[in-house]
Amino acid sequence: MTVWDRPEPPARPVPLDRERIVAAAVALADEGGLEAVSLRKVAARLEAGPMRLYGYISTKQELFDLMVDEVHAEILPEEQPADWREALRVLAHRTRRTTLRHAWLADLLGGRPSLGPNGLAVTEAWLAALNGLADIDTVLRAVETVGAYCIGALRREIADLRAERATGLSERDWQRASGPHVTSMLATGRFPALSRAVHDGTDVDPETSFATGLEWVLDAVAAKLTRPPA
Template sequence: MTVWDRPEPPTRPAPLDRERIVAAAVALADEGGLEAVSLRKVAARLNAGPMRLYGYISTKAELFDLMVDEVYAEILPEERPGDWREALHGLAHRTRQAALRHAWLADLLGGRPALGPNGLAVSEATLAALDGVADIDTVMRAVETVSAYSTGAIRREIANLRAERATGLSESDWQRARGPHVTRMLATGRFPALAKLVYDGTHVDAEVTFATGLDWVLDGVAARLTGPPA
């Protein structure tokens, strides 16, 4: 039985429910990451005894499932997508924006399917937009391909943001600090391809990088969906 299937206990002696528990957990994670979340800390934020939470949530894994589903409400499309490409494009960008608001989400993306009501609603909206485009197995490979790209790109971006917070150096500051070392290494002539990248490449921000890569992936999916089978 999942956490969504179990009824909640009575609220007495003090008001408490899963909605308040999850909101407190999300706030803690937003402030300090998943490592800042425990049933004891959530209970303290709610001025409740830790044992009371076990009437609502059995494990930390269940709490994480509820937290992810809470954020999936932010990923749901407001309107029915016009076509499959718009659906997958919007899903990827909304997931990225949610992860930028809740960096801990990046640590929980890419695992088993989200089975909460919001997670299921996101999946339903996505699959409905691809209904009839191809057979269901091909549709699933398309969704998985876009998901794999967006999850990897989001995790990389969040890792860079965490490094900035940990070191106090922005990416440009970090590059300047290591510039002399890179210049010396490139001057040896051992890394001509890297030198071409450093001196001739166009450096763009994370949003442009994400959008460009996503468009390339979607182009590949489109070719597979519309082209002849391999």
């Protein structure tokens, strides 16, 4: 029986329910990452005994599952665009914005699918965007491909933000600090492709980088959708 199917115990002197427990856990994770979340710390925030929480949640993994499902509600658009490409674009960008608000989500995306109501609704929205445009296997591979791009790009962006917080150096500060070393290495002539990228490439912000890569992935999906059957 999943955590969503298991009934909650009756209320006691300090009122608890899964909604309050999950809200407290999400707040802790937003403040300090997943390492800041434990049943003991959640109970302390709610001013309840740790054992009380086991009546609602059996394991820390169940708590994480509930947290992921809670923030998945932020990904769902109020209305889904009729155009498949715009629908996937909206879902991808909403996933990015949700992950930037809850950086810990990047650590939990890409594993087993979320089986809560919000997680299932998000999966439905991804699949519904392509429903009827190709056979179901093509639709599944297309959604997996776009999802894999989003997860990889978001984990890289979140890793950069964490490095900035850990070192106190912005991306530009880090580039300036490491500039002399990079310059000396490129001067050896051993890295011609990298040298061209450093000297001639355009530096763009994370949002532009994400949007550009997403459009290229959607171009690849479009090519598969329009390809005639063999």
